[in-house]
Amino acid sequence: xxxxxxxxxxxxxxxxxxxxxxxxxxxxxxxxxxxxxxxxxxxxxxxxxxxxxxxxxxxxxxxxxxxxxxxxxxxxxxxxxxxxxxxxxxxxxxxxxxxxxxxxxxxxxxxxxxxxxxxxxxxxxxxxxxxxxxxxxxxxxxx
Numbered sequence: 725x726x727x728x729x730x731x732x733x734x735x736x737x738x739x740x741x742x743x744x745x746x747x748x749x750x751x752x753x754x755x756x757x758x759x760x761x762x763x764x765x766x767x768x769x770x771x772x773x774x775x776x777x778x779x780x781x782x783x784x785x786x787x788x789x790x791x792x793x794x795x796x797x798x799x800x801x802x803x804x805x806x807x808x809x810x811x812x813x814x815x816x817x818x819x820x821x822x823x824x825x826x827x828x829x830x831x832x833x834x835x836x837x838x839x840x841x842x843x844x845x846x847x848x849x850x851x852x853x854x855x856x857x858x859x860x861x862x863x864x865x866x867x
Contacts, residue, residue: 732756736763743767762836762844765811786811792848796826808836 735755736743743763746753770785778784791807794800801824808822819839826832832848 733760736760738763738767758838758842759844761816762812762838765814766808766846792832796829796832801826804832804834808834812836812838 732754734745734752736759737746765784766786766788768784768786769789770787772783772785775783775785786807788804788807788811791800791803805822805824808824809820812820812822817838819837821837823835823837824832825835832846834846834848836844836846838844
């Protein structure tokens with residue numbers, strides 16, 4: 725059975741300038757929860773102003789994006805994996821594994837495995853997450 729592309733929450737797509745929505749026939753394409761949850765958890769910075777309206781255990785924000793900036797070293801690769809694990813650690817993702825590779829000097833490939841074999845791959849090329857605009861993460865989720 726093919727999932728309904730119009731069921732769920734509006735799907736966030738990363739672009740070099742931030743995030744956007746994809747529209748088909750006047751209706752935003754939807755995400756059943758996995759991709760949006762991961763992107764919001766990873767890319768909402770610490771100290772997000774909306775946290776003032778949330779109870780302490782529901783507050784979000786991570787240092788993941790900040791950790792991905794700067795020169796890439798072996799220590800930095802481990803720091804990036806740890807930042808992703810901290811940002812995603814929740815009851816929603818009880819089984820979590822993060823693998824960070826550096827195939828070229830300015831390129832990161834981050835593979836996040838979320839239980840039951842669900843895999844999300846993020847690419848960072850240069851100082852921006854440019855690959856996400858051309859290859860949305862939701863197109864690379866495997867079951």
